[in-house]
């Protein structure tokens with residue numbers, strides 16, 4: 001079975017065409033600047049020349065047409081006709097409380113996704129446009145929605161409710177939703193295989209550390225708490241997002257700086273995190289280089305990031321009454337040995353014993369253990385693969 005995975009953003013559309021039987025990526029590509037001058041599609045397929053085409057894409061419908069043309073092209077493509085696409089899996093950022101798993105898209109499902117637009121105003125409308133564009137061009141191909149929030153719907157009430165007046169939850173659906181669910185779910189499934197144990201017996205902390213970072217407590221295969229909240233702004237200090245701060249700072253800043261809601265939102269989302277603290281970069285490679293050269297604020301930014309990550313490791317070990325495995329994933333988690341070492345430092349009391357040699361040589365090895373032999377807690381690096389997870393869920397449903 002072959003699945004087309006679509007991740008539609010406001011002006012971009014990423015896609016992968018995956019053979020689910022071999023887990024092979026047959027082609028992957030990106031449409032950029034949709035609706036903006038200079039739209040462009042690029043596609044890579046193993047054994048084929050890279051395809052790049054600058055061509056007007058007025059909307060996501062045009063983009064999907066370009067994707068199909070690229071996939072079916074004699075020279076660059078990998079299929080001869082469209083009906084070789086058995087199903088389409090769509091990444092949808094917010095499923096609110098309506099979805100605790102992936103679903104085949106129907107009229108009702110689209111309405112529910114639309115209802116969640118105010119919870120994810122930058123993402124859900126784009127995801128819906130992507131879905132509708134595919135429906136138009138492939139009316140007989142089943143479409144599936146895979147939600148970033150679904151995996152976290154198993155959190156207990158005390159974990160997902162904020163201590164605000166209860167009516168705010170009833171009226172505005174204000175609660176913790178959590179994000180990166182597809183990634184946390186994927187690495188959990190892979191950790192189960194790697195550890196060779198039944199997931200129902202395992203307490204795992206999954207650390208998705210990338211430009212956006214989130215940490216999840218997975219007890220018996222279920223998310224019981226996660227660091228992102230009502231929005232992806234909460235939790236650890238991130239590339240440019242502030243993570244958890246005292247909520248009173250928001251109104252204080254609005255008063256003192258004369259900022260409106262848009263400005264204060266922009267500062268917390270785009271000018272904060274390790275970028276804001278260092279004044280230098282949101283990229284951990286830049287920060288590590290600057291620290292090496294004696295830049296104190298780069299060093300402070302890295303320390304703050306690591307400190308906030310460790311806080312969640314501690315909190316979730318307590319929430320689960322112990323921990324059997326730590327899983328590092330995403331850009332930083334998969335590549336940055338220094339961050340992994342610092343996060344695991346002095347955690348012997350929890351049963352975490354990192355093997356420095358294995359940690360330093362983990363890059364490029366794929367899924368691997370980086371703990372010392374005999375370490376009570378297994379420490380793993382597991383490259384995330386959200387597209388494959390979306391394809392697997394899609395195949396299962398259709």
Ligand code: AMP
Pocket residue numbers: 209210211212239282283284285330331332335336
């Ligand atoms: P992601 O959002 O998962 O794509 O992660 C992107 C982030 O991963 C970048 O901003 C970098 O901070 C970090 N990253 C990527 N490669 C490396 C590397 N080799 N060493 C350290 N950090 C890295």
